Structure formats: C-alpha cells, structure tokens
Amino acid sequence: MNDLSFSPRAHWRATRVTMQRNLAAAPRPLAERAVKAGLRLAGALLRWRPLEAMLEERAWRPRLETIELRMPGLPAGFDGLRILHVSDTHLGSRHHRLAGRIRDLLDGVSADLVTFTGDANCDALESPPEIGAQWLAHALSGVQAPLGTFAVLGNHDPAGMVEALEAWGIRVLANEHAIVRRGGDAICIAGTDDPHAFWTPGADATLAHAPKDFYRIALIHSAACREAAAREGFQLYLCGHTHGGQICLRPGRPLLALFGTALGFASGVWREGRMIGHTSRGLGTSSLPVRIQCPPAATLIVLRAGPASAGAAAFPMDNPN
Template structure:
C-alpha cells in the first residue's frame, strides 16, 4: 500500500507540474495560481484518504467510497496524462515543423476533452448500458432435443460496487428476462468481498427466471480473501452466509460437481468448479471431481470463473464448451465492428468473447459489474445469450 500511495502522489504532482507549465500564461490572471494549487492539493488529499478509508472497519461501504475516489482521480488525471504525452510527441517537431506541432497540440486538447467526456459517461450511465450479444456454439454429441437451447451467461456483478443504487441491477434483470432463456448461469464474483453486500439484492436477483433454473460457481472475490477477518471462524461464517444468500437468490451452486438437464429423455450435463486461476488467485477447482462418473462422450457445459483454467486443465478433457468471466476486459477498450482491443489481452490470451481449439470452445464474458474504477470505458457491460447447436460434419 505505501508504495502504491507514493507512486500515485508522484504521478499527481508530476502531472500537475507539467500541465501547469502549459498553463503558465494563465497564472498571470488573478487567483488562477491559487485555484490550480488548491485543485492539486485536493487530489493529493484524495490519494491520502484512500488508505485511511481502507484501514477502517471492514464494510461494503468503505469499498464504495474508495471506488468513488478512484473515479474522481481517473476522471481528471487520465485525460491530463494523455494530453501531455501527445503534446510531448508534438514538441519533437516544434523547431523544424512548427505547423505540425500546433496541429498535434490542438488535436491533443480535443482528444483529452473527449476522453474526459467518455469517462464521465462511463461512470454515470455507461456502466448500466448493457450490450446483448448472441453467440451460436456447435456442441459435440449435443442431443437433438437440445438443439437451439438458449443459455444466458452472467458474470462478475460485484454487488458491493452498487451500494443501494438499484437502477443497474433492476435493468439487468429486465433485460435477461426479456430474452426468455432456457437456462441462466453465473460464472463467479457476485460480491466484491463480503456476504453482507448481498441481502438487499436478494429480492431483485430472485426475479431472474429460466425454465431450467439458475446455476452458479464461485469466483476469486466470493471467498472473502481480500478482507482482514478477526478470526477464521468469521471468515467461514461469511462463506456460509454467501452460500445461503445465493440460494435465496435462486442459484444452485456447482462446487466441483455436475447436474443433468433433461429434455425428451435426452440429457445435457452442466458442470461447475470452484475458482481455478494462476497465482495469486486460488485454485480450489477440482475438474476431475466435477466430471466424475461422466462418459467422455457426454455433452458437458462447464462453468469455471477464470479463463486461465481452459488452457491450464480443461483442454485436456473432452469438454465442448466452457463458460468463464473474471477479466472484465479490464473495464476499458475499443471496439470497431468485429475488431476489439483491450489492455486485458496482455494478461489473458482469452479475455472476451468466443475462442476455439479444435472442437472445444471457450466463452469469456466481460461481465456486468465493475470494481475499483466504477465504470466501463469503451467496452460496454455485456449480457450474452448462447445458443447451442448440434455439430455438423
């Protein structure tokens, strides 16, 4: 934490010093220097307040306040930083191509303003602007009666980030129910840290309906590992309460197990594992246990929170479709038509959308919620409807 605070303070001070240099003509105006200095001191205070808030008694509210402070810092300093980088590039041409320098400077100002507006939208309305995507997946050995079977995948809601703002989650429920899916699955991270984030959302999420039910697995945030518990008993009680709340919401938890879904005497198997991720994330998932008793030809849909599990273990098993979440696509990116970029790609080879290896598929949901930065920049939160299709030769 101290290192992060030092780096953040250095970033703000250096950014404001360089940005202030660009505004030096304005400093001649009465009161401007004082206003600019107070502006910088305010954000320095924000950085210093964050560890103080985090040191208080564990509660969902502290993470909500931290998230809001992070939003304010990002809102003002990311556009500033981008402007300074572009201005610095243009400055290289100032001596020999002054006209190009002025063009770059003007463009940098416009881009920074646009980024400010985009960020402002992302933390006000954009984080609730759900995108519905439809994906068809051919499934090996899929019975004929399940051809066209529709699954809505939800993931990474992070209830603690909403406080008691019901707007986003209520809209999510309406959108999902409007799709009339056969099955709803949730691929982990219902909470930020604590089961106490959940109770007032139970009546809302209980309204999600599908004929074949609602199933879920745990994600890394659901275990309460990021909280300093007073005792092991307190942590275990939090976990028991988490499962109780999930049940109250109508979700059946798949902890390293599987269940049959039957239609006209045909069976589709739904399996789920606990979180399995690369360090520092926990590996509680036991794939062999989840698949125990199933034949290699059985059509299986696997729920596994972290997409790293797919290459780590899943591909060595005859599982035609795995559904994951976890990445959030880092809550930032660019999408133009079918082309997409997100910094998440440098951490996860499979971070958003549908991937294929031979006859095996992985779908990664960038999720509906948010954590840390309370918004989605460029890439909207997504609700995915997956239609299963019989494999064609």
C-alpha cells in the same frame, strides 16, 4: 428436470474458509500493492459525486447479445438450447440502479437455462454476500429458464455466497456437477470454485470425474482452466472474470490483458482444441466504475447440433434505457 451430484460440501466449505483467512492475512507482493494503491487513489478522485455519477451512467448501460454456436455431439433433445450467460455483476448496496437496468434488460427473456460465472459480490470478500445475491436474483427475476439457474463462485465471492444464492433458487456448483435432462436426453454441467485464489484438487477432480458419456459444459470463473477442461473432453466452457478489460483501445482489444488471461480469451467466443469457450464481458465493474469501448453485456447463447462453429457473430440488442 435435473439431478445434482454433490461433492462433500462441508469439506469444501472448511477448506474455502481457511483459504479466505490465509489470503486476508498473507502479505501481498509489492507490484500488487502498488496497483491497488493506484486504484484506491483513482477511486478517491472519482468519488466527486458528479464525476462518479457521469462515469456510472456510461458504464451501466447493459446490453443483451445473441450468438449461435454449432456443436458436434449435442444431443438432439438439446438442439436449439438457449443459455443465458451472465457474469460479474458486482452488485452492492449502492447498485440498485444497475440491478434495475439489468432487470429491465432481461425481463421476459426466454432461455432454457441460466448460467452465472461468478462475482456476484461487490468487491471485498468481507462484504455481506446476501446483498449481491439479492440483487442478482432481482436482476434475473424476469427471465424464463425452465431448466434452472446454475452458478459458480468468483474471486470476490466468499464461501457464504453459496447459501446466499441458493436461498434465491440459484444452484451453486462448488466443485460439483449437475445432470440436466430434457425429454429423453441429458447433459452434464460441471462447476468449480474460483481458479485464481481458491483452486484445490477438488476442482481438478470435478473436471476429471464429470461423466464422459454426456455432452459436458464447464462453468469456471475465468478461462484459466481451459486447457485442463479441453483435455478432459468438455465441449463448452463458459467464464467471465476479465470484464472484457473494462477499458479497451477498441472493441475487443483490452488496454491490458487482465488478471493473467491471454488477450485472445479476454472476451467473446474462442477455441481450445475441440472445445468452444465464451468469456462474458460481465455486467458490473470492479475497482473503478469505468468502461471504455467495452459495454457491459449478458449473452444469449443458442446451441445447434452440427459441425463445430468456425466463428460466431454477436448481435447486440442495446438496452433502451
């Protein structure tokens, strides 16, 4: 059972649409244009279908990993809470095979709660959000989550993704928070818009005003707001955005610390003060269908009441397909 507390959606939407329009019209910095030109060239070279198919086959082998986190202050009624953390699916009209593999991987997974931390859309903000939303809903359709599925938007998701996801029963937190109840206990889940291109004072207010008498979880597209969330006393922070780097020198060591995210926060479990965070490697790819030593993953996070985890081991369960 859960209650949803809304900030004014109409105001958020108007602001978001204006920011999208301004972003599309703004001249991009030279360095960014150069990187994008390089990616477009590489993408064009990879459009040779046999090579593209081989790379997609290697990049689209999703796995399910399980971690257990000990969390001080976790209400007794939520001891053992199972959160399926999914992110960055980037599913478009030609990604039915990846969506099917994720569906097969997650079919029958027993979670209490599903969290999606953004970028359901394939690539461009102009892409129809209904496609990414439909494939995400298909991918999650076999998951048991009696406490619901909550999502936030990423930098690739247009404003219309809110209605597209909610049409499939996925609650989007657009600078909002929800109270989730189980038995006699409750926790708060706060979600903000993308912190890179679409951050507004409303997002700051969401973190500041989430009720402090609850155990609180932040859903934000990237780890960029970890310091603000930690200052506000959040206990758990879930994010994605980096894809784990997509290309790693070795597992957990991205070739580049992508998108301004510090290397130590690019994937897996991390700390910011007393707050514990988890950055998903994501299930899709962006720009190039390439993953090297960085397999796509969903994560089942099991929360246990007790002293804070000193670390967390991941237990991969590879997709048999």
